Amino acid sequence: MFAAEGTVTADGTRSARAATTPLKSEVAAYKRRRIVEEASRLFFSAGYETTTLDAVAERLHVTKPFIYSYYKNKGELLYDICQTGIQLSLTALEDALEVEGTATEQLKMVVERVARIIIENQQYISVYQREEKSLASEDARRIRELRHRFDQILSRLLARGKQAGEFEFDDASRTALWIGGILSWIANWYHEGGRWSATEVVMDAISIVMRLVVKPR
Amino acid sequence: MFAAEGTVTADGTRSARAATTPLKSEVAAYKRRRIVEEASRLFFSAGYETTTLDAVAERLHVTKPFIYSYYKNKGELLYDICQTGIQLSLTALEDALEVEGTATEQLKMVVERVARIIIENQQYISVYQREEKSLASEDARRIRELRHRFDQILSRLLARGKQAGEFEFDDASRTALWIGGILSWIANWYHEGGRWSATEVVMDAISIVMRLVVKPR
């Protein structure tokens, strides 16, 4: 999840220098995780620009300089959240494709797993979608790259299903984008303890996506 | 479109006092429209919090105090944009329902018109979706209220179609939300001069929504 660790961190933060023994670096990683977790909650509920690092620090019962010894700046924190968001979805997609089966079975599996991941990690996914404009341009590029990989993999699955005669649609990559949209929508829409349960939403997503790729009457 | 005019504006801005003759108030309305237009472009491409009012002023070849004589503050400007965004969609929906026809015909009409409006006014719709967190709480409430009306009207149309045996789905209001999501997605996704034309996107939206409400094979 924190693929950047040791690369991104390696530029001046203390944790990087301190990572001499395994235990120490584990502790450092844990602290980073707690920071990003709490930050994502706040960014999710109040927006990135509006949330101050003092507020994040307060939630962790620490002070701002503490955060700065694990993150270079506020932007890096946002990047980490966005990266986590898209990476979680991408991993769920790839994992689902490990399971053998027809394109139809695999697509169902994909939608189910990704939808679940989105619901469970709403804070990350939602921030990743909403705050793209606040990312440094280089960071934004990398995030878009991951997103693009997601779309491509999904698109290949669709093409495979079409080839096999299971699916019917006009254009695979366009359809993949629509499916991505339906999945994304969950993050804006689902509300824990709200009118509809996670399972209902996941089931809906599966049924919608299936209706989308099979021939209508 | 500017329903607030005369109410919201009536508290101290010069334009309100100046609106003594018809021509003057028309000119004032025009200036407000130009401000909101340019602001929405910038908010759309760079985000609300990141965009400074100096930047908005510059695009209009005026200065910041100029804006402040037509808008009480930055928040009111955002509200106006969001209000425009949702109101445009709502009006498109209501207009489409004026046309007589079966539920199926009406739903197609609705999706087509709303999708077109979303594409044509992407800057407003997108900002309205993305920047909700930055609205003052009272403003946010009013916007959500409009959104809710949209969902309700759509939901009633769906229920009517189900009654008539044209549609088949589990729950009308949940289905309405999914349709809303599909339409919203267009605003994040469509890119003028991009890989796909407006017409293709609109057609896709119609076909997806129809697949969503009719019985699958």
Place this chain on the structure above:
DNA sequence: AGCTCTTGCTACCCTGCAGTAGCACGGGCC
């Protein structure tokens, strides 16, 4: 021509927050 009313601008203020310098405290080690 002077008077006034409108409109936009110049030139500010001031707060809130990202980011930093350097200290204090505690625990392990000689």
Place this chain on the structure above:
DNA sequence: GGCCCGTGCTACTGCAGGGTAGCAAGAGCT
């Protein structure tokens, strides 16, 4: 027990940007 190093904190700085006070320039009227 003294020394050092890792860790987090106190106490700042700097500045960007929202918001304002008050002037200047023009237009129309008498």
